[in-house]
Amino acid sequence: MCGIIGYIGGKKSTDILVDGLRRLEYRGYDSCGVALIDPGQALYLKRVSGRVDALDKLIASDPIKKSAAGIGHTRWATHGVPSEDNAHPHTDCSGQVVVVHNGIIENYLELKEKLEKAGHRFKSETDTEAAVHLVEEKIKALNATGRSGDGDQLEPVFFEAVRRAAAELKGSFAMAVIWAKCPNMILAARQHSPLVIGLGNGENFVASDVSAFLKHTKRTVFMNDGELAVVKKDSVGYFTFQGKKAEHDPVTIQWDSTMAEKGGYKHFMLKEIHEQPGSVENTLRGRLLPLKGDVLQREINLPSELIKSVKGVQIIACGTAYHAGLVGRYVFENFGLQTSVDFASEFSDRARMVGADVLTIAVSQSGETADTIYAVREAKASGSKILAITNTLGSTLTREADFVLYTHCGPEIGVASTKAFIGQIAAMYVLAIHFAVMRGTIFDADARTYANELLKIPRLIEDALEGEKAIARVADRVSGSEHFLFIARHINFPIALEGALKIKEISYVHAEGYAAGEMKHGPIAIIYKNMPVLAVATTSSVLDLVAGNIEEAKARGAEVIAIVDEDSRKRIKASQYIVVPKTLEILSPLLTVVPLQLFAYFVALAKKCDIDKPRNLAKSVTVR
Ligand code: AGP
Numbered sequence: 289m290c291g292i293i294g295y296i297g298g299k300k301s302t303d304i305l306v307d308g309l310r311r312l313e314y315r316g317y318d319s320c321g322v323a324l325i326d327p328g329q330a331l332y333l334k335r336v337s338g339r340v341d342a343l344d345k346l347i348a349s350d351p352i353k354k355s356a357a358g359i360g361h362t363r364w365a366t367h368g369v370p371s372e373d374n375a376h377p378h379t380d381c382s383g384q385v386v387v388v389h390n391g392i393i394e395n396y397l398e399l400k401e402k403l404e405k406a407g408h409r410f411k412s413e414t415d416t417e418a419a420v421h422l423v424e425e426k427i428k429a430l431n432a433t434g435r436s437g438d439g440d441q442l443e444p445v446f447f448e449a450v451r452r453a454a455a456e457l458k459g460s461f462a463m464a465v466i467w468a469k470c471p472n473m474i475l476a477a478r479q480h481s482p483l484v485i486g487l488g489n490g491e492n493f494v495a496s497d498v499s500a501f502l503k504h505t506k507r508t509v510f511m512n513d514g515e516l517a518v519v520k521k522d523s524v525g526y527f528t529f530q531g532k533k534a535e536h537d538p539v540t541i542q543w544d545s546t547m548a549e550k551g552g553y554k555h556f557m558l559k560e561i562h563e564q565p566g567s568v569e570n571t572l573r574g575r576l577l578p579l580k581g582d583v584l585q586r587e588i589n590l591p592s593e594l595i596k597s598v599k600g601v602q603i604i605a606c607g608t609a610y611h612a613g614l615v616g617r618y619v620f621e622n623f624g625l626q627t628s629v630d631f632a633s634e635f636s637d638r639a640r641m642v643g644a645d646v647l648t649i650a651v652s653q654s655g656e657t658a659d660t661i662y663a664v665r666e667a668k669a670s671g672s673k674i675l676a677i678t679n680t681l682g683s684t685l686t687r688e689a690d691f692v693l694y695t696h697c698g699p700e701i702g703v704a705s706t707k708a709f710i711g712q713i714a715a716m717y718v719l720a721i722h723f724a725v726m727r728g729t730i731f732d733a734d735a736r737t738y739a740n741e742l743l744k745i746p747r748l749i750e751d752a753l754e755g756e757k758a759i760a761r762v763a764d765r766v767s768g769s770e771h772f773l774f775i776a777r778h779i780n781f782p783i784a785l786e787g788a789l790k791i792k793e794i795s796y797v798h799a800e801g802y803a804a805g806e807m808k809h810g811p812i813a814i815i816y817k818n819m820p821v822l823a824v825a826t827t828s829s830v831l832d833l834v835a836g837n838i839e840e841a842k843a844r845g846a847e848v849i850a851i852v853d854e855d856s857r858k859r860i861k862a863s864q865y866i867v868v869p870k871t872l873e874i875l876s877p878l879l880t881v882v883p884l885q886l887f888a889y890f891v892a893l894a895k896k897c898d899i900d901k902p903r904n905l906a907k908s909v910t911v912r
Contacts, residue, residue: 289315289316289364289390289697289698289699290315290316290361290362290363290364290376290389290390290496291309291312291313291314291315291316291361291362291390291495291496291497291500292312292359292360292361292376292388292389292390292462292463292464292483292494292495292496293305293308293309293312293359293360293361293388293464293493293494293495293496293500293501294357294358294359294360294388294464294466294474294476294493294494294495294519295308295357295358295359295491295492295493295494295501296356296357296358296472296473296474296491296492296519296520296521297488297490297491297492297521298490298491298521299491300355301324301352301355301356301357301358302322302324302347302351302352302355302358304358304493304501304504305322305324305358305359305360306322306340306343306344306347306360307503308360308493308495308500308501309322309340309343309360309361309362309500310340311499311500311502311545311548311549312362312495312496312497312499312500313339313340313362314549314556314699314701315362315364315390315496315497315698315699316362316363316364316365316698316699317339317340317362317363317364317699318337318338318363318364318365318370318681318682319335319336319337319338319362319363319365319370319371319372319374319375319376320335320336320338320339320340320343320360320361320362320363320375320376321333321334321335321336321343321360321361321375321376321377322334322335322343322347322358322359322360322361322377323358323359323360323377323379323386323388323466324352324355324356324357324358324359325355325356325357325358325466325468325471326352326353326354326355326356326471327354327356327471329384329468329469329471330468331379331383331384331386331468332352332355333377333379333386334346334347334350335372335375335376335377336372336375337370337371337372337375340362356471356472357466357471357472357473357474358466359377359386359387359388359464359465359466359474359494360377360388361375361376361377361388361389361390363375363376364681364698364699365681365682366392366415366681366694366696367392367396367413367414367415367416367681368412368413368414368415368681369413369681369682369686370681370682373411373412373413374412374413374414376388376389376414376416378411378412378414378416378417378419378420379420380408380420380421380423380424381407381408381409381421381424382424384467384468384469385420385423385424385427385465385466385467385468386420386465386466386467387416387419387420387423387463387464387465388416388463388464389415389416389419389461389462389463390461390462390463390481390482390496391459391460391461391462391463391479391480391481392415392459392460392461392570392573392574392696393415393416393418393419393457393458393459393461394458394459394573394574395457395458395459396415396416396418396419396459397586399418399421399422399456399457400417400418400421403418403421403422403425406425408421408424408425415459416463419453419457419461419463420465422453422456422457423449423450423453423465425453426448426449426450426452426453427445427446427449427467429449429452430445430448430449440470440472442467442469442470443470443472443473446467446469446470446473446475447475447516447518447527450465450475450477450516451516451527451529451531454477454479454516454529455529455530457479459479459480459573459574460479460480460481460570460573461477461478461479461480461481462476462477462478462479462481462482462483462496463476463477464476464494465477472520472521473518473519473520474494474519474520475516475517475518475519476494476511476516476517476519477515477516477517477529478511478512478513478514478515479513479514479529480513480569481496482496482497482510483495483496483511483517484496484497484498484508484509484510484511485508485509485511485517485519485524485536486498486500486501486502486504486505486507486508487505487507487508487509487524487538488501488504488505488507490521490522491504491521492519492520492521492523492524493505494517494519497548497549497551498541498543498548499545499548499549502541502543502544502545502548503545506540506541506542507538507539507540508538508539508540508541509524509526509536509537509538509539510536510539511526511536512534514528514529515527515528515529515534516528516529554893555702555889555899555900556701556702556900557702557704557706557794557889557899557900558889558899560700560701560702560706560707561706561707561753561882561885561886561889562753563697563698563707564706564707564710564749564753564882565746565747565749565750565753566697566698566707566746567695567696567697567698567707567708567710567711567714568710568711568714568745568746568749568878569746570696570697570711571694571695571696571697571711571714571715571718572714572718572742572743572745573696575587575718575722576718576721576739576742576743584693584718584719584722587693588675588691588692588693589691590675590691592726594647594673595647595722595723595726595727596726596727597645598625598645598646598647599626599645599646600625600626600627600628600645600646600647601616601620601625601626601627601628601646601647601648601649602627602628602629602630602641602642602646602647602648602649602667602672603616603617603627603628603629603630603648603649603650603651604629604630604631604632604635604648604649604650604651604660604663604664604667605629605631605632605650605651605652605660606631606632606633606652606657606659606660606909607705607789608653608704608705608708608709608786608789609651609652609653609657609660609705609708609709609712610629610631610632610651611709611782611783611785611786611789612651612677612709612712612713612716612782613629613649613651613716614629614781614782614785615713615716615779615782615783615877616629616649616651616713616716616719616720617629618778618779618782618874619716619717619720619779619874620716620719620720620723622720622874623720623721623723623724623727623729623730624724624727624729625720625723625724625727625729628641630663631659632650632657632659632660632662632663632664633659633663633912635663635666635667636663636666639663639666639667639669639670640670641670642667642670642671642672643670643671643672644671644672644673646672647672647673647675648664648667648668648672648673648674648675649674649675649676649677649719650663650664650667650674650675650676650677650678650685650688650689651676651677651678651712652676652677652678652683652685653678653679653680653695653697653700653705653708653709653712653908654678654679654680654683654907654908655676655678655679655680655683655684655685655686656680656683656684656685656908656910657685657908657909657910658909658910658911658912659909659912660685661684661685661688662912664676664685664688664689665688668688673690673691674688674689674690674691675689675690675691675692675693675719676688676689676691676692676693677692677693677694677695677712677715677716677719678692678694678695679694679695679696679697679698679700679708679711681694693715693718693719695708695711695712695714695715696711697710697711700907701900701907702899702900703793703794703900703901703902703905703906703907704790704793704794704888704899704902706790706885709786709881710749710878710881713877713878713881714742714745714878717738717742717875721735721738721739738872738874738875741871741872741875742875744871745871745875745878745879748868748869748871748878748879749878749879749882751868751869752868752869752879752882752883753882753886755866755867755868755883755886756886758866759866759883759886759887759890760886760890760893762849762864762866762887763886763887763888763889763890763891763893763894764890764891764894766820766847766849766891767795767890767891767894767895769797769818769819769820770797770798771797771798771799771800771814771816771819771820772788772791772797772798772799772800772819772820772821772822773788773799773800773802773811773814773815773819773820773821773822773841773846774787774788774799774800774801774802774821774822774823774824774884775801775802775803775804775807775821775822775823775824775834775837775841776801776803776804776823776824776825776834776880777803777804777805777824777828777830777833777834777837778828778829778830778873779828779873779874779876779877780824780826780828780876780877780880781801781803781804782877783824783877783880783881783884784801784802784803784804784822784824785801786801786881786884787799787801787822787881787884787885787887787888788800788801789801790884790885790888790889791887791888791891791892793902793905794888794889794892794897794899794902795888795891795892795895795897796895796897796902796903797891797895800814804823804833804834804837805833805837807837807840807841808840812840812841812844815841815844815845815846816844816845817845818845818846818847819845819846819847820846820847820849821838821841821846821847821848821849822848822849822850822851822884822887823837823838823841823848823849823850823851823860823862824850824851824880825838825850825851825852825856825860825862826851826852826853826856826868826870826873826876826879826880827853827855827856827870827873827876828856828873828876829873831856831859831860832859834860835859835860835861838850838860838861838862839861842861842862842863847863847864848862848863848864849862849863849864849865849866849887850862850864850865850866851866851868851880851883851884852865852866852867852868853867853868853869853870854867854870855870866883866887868880868882868883
């Protein structure tokens with residue numbers, strides 16, 4: 289997830305762009321830049337590998353005299369490590385067409401190969417650069433280069449070139465494009481990434497979200513997928529990628545800019561819980577079909593002979609990432625690949641158990657967790673190859689690992705991990721299916737079934753989020769409890785652990801996640817009258833056993849809040865029910881975790897805790 293901004297009007301463009309990028313830094317902050325056109329059609333381009341403050345200093349050291357249209361970008365790297373070369377804006381070969389982009393261009397490799405064959409010279413490792421050279425190629429194809437005359441005569445050519453390029457790109461993109469030969473126009477295109485237009489007086493704005501320009505105007509148009517905006521200082525026109533005119537009525541935003549950074553949510557954690565459909569969608573994007581392995585091979589270069597020959601997988605991680613690893617074990621072993629999971633901090637004594645015949649998978653949102661990095665080094669010393677699953681390009685873990693599979697969840701600001709967790713689980717499914725196809729432990733038809741069901745999950749998460757108000761009521765009612773118990777079986781046992789961790793870390797109350805089948809071996813003694821027990825009881829091969837465990841808890845006076853689907857609801861006798869959509873048992877953690885995240889959030893809200901910055905905790909634990 290990155291932040292883009294564009295400005296065209298009479299004010300000092302660099303001040304507006306830099307201020308807007310500061311307000312977008314929560315969307316990504318590993319590098320940034322601006323590009324502006326001066327009236328002489330010269331392009332002014334400044335980029336840094338670092339934060340917006342560094343960009344501001346660079347601009348101050350070499351200010352632009354007078355500018356017209358300008359665009360800016362603050363990056364959360366998805367393709368190409370954080371560096372000045374990979375920082376946006378990106379220019380074409382002529383140095384006159386410039387693009388900033390948020391999203392993932394799925395077909396960038398094939399476009400890049402085609403464009404390089406046509407003579408284009410790429411300067412970065414990013415997917416975005418394919419877009420700017422594609423626009424250049426379209427302009428050439430429209431035979432515009434070399435034409436005389438001022439920008440206005442070229443504007444229709446610029447529009448048609450960007451329209452054709454946008455229609456050819458696949459994946460997700462919100463992009464703004466400027467061309468030095470057309471200094472009075474910014475073109476903006478939206479496909480599966482947010483893009484809004486700010487309407488001012490004698491000035492207009494383009495941005496990833498309203499926080500970038502809210503101090504200048506509250507009149508906003510939220511663009512739709514498949515649309516192109518022609519932004520001038522006194523007018524904005526909207527068109528579909530097919531060139532048809534589109535109509536938009538502006539809305540007036542009531543948020544202040546702080547609320548806008550949180551998308552109108554009270555906390556980043558709640559916003560990020562609601563971003564989970566996108567986290568799963570972007571992590572799955574372009575990776576599941578075709579299942580013959582060439583997609584992931586090309587992306588992570590994991591040698592197929594390694595996949596076929598390993599005798600097992602060793603997963604190491606901490607905290608929530610460890611819980612994702614536990615889900616991963618059920619998934620890998622479902623396809624016959626023996627898997628161990630260890631806390632990274634407890635791995636030292638077992639490092640000698642891994643070797644060249646075991647693939648080590650390190651899971652870490654930040655890619656900077658000291659325990660995980662230390663454990664990775666020990667696994668490497670034992671001869672094991674390392675595959676990292678991380679959300680952060682350029683992180684230490686990516687440099688220690690032999691192979692990397694990124695979750696594309698965007699920056700996770702809340703200390704309590706939510707969207708990164710669900711992205712990690714989604715990555716586990718992608719890997720497990722890919723490995724099973726390569727190792728021949730799954731029929732193609734079954735692989736497609738799993739893939740097709742996985743692709744439905746983002747919409748099902750949205751349905752699960754519909755239950756927010758009911759969950760808030762339940763959470764509020766039990767928020768005074770001093771102890772909480774979470775129980776589940778099989779692939780949802782890690783979700784019980786995760787639910788307990790969530791409520792511990794943001795509400796500061798005691799909570800325990802337990803294998804439901806283990807309760808009778810001692811822990812059931814802790815249950816007291818009205819103790820809240822959250823039980824994951826969705827349709828599964830062990831539902832009757834879970835039903836029995838719920839009865840046992842109720843018999844001791846517990847208030848059982850059951851996470852069910854519409855079928856299992858009929859077979860469970862609980863005090864309260866939270867219903868999630870039904871999916872395959874093996875995919876259910878992607879849905880059952882959502883109400884537990886919301887439950888923890890609303891208990892913490894009722895207790896007035898500092899939800900985004902809980903006491904004693906850090907977003908990334910970089911000490912052992
Ligand atoms: C989870 O909500 C916590 N913030 C914590 O357990 C976290 O998952 C753990 O520290 C691992 O962080 P990482 O994924 O960045 O390695």
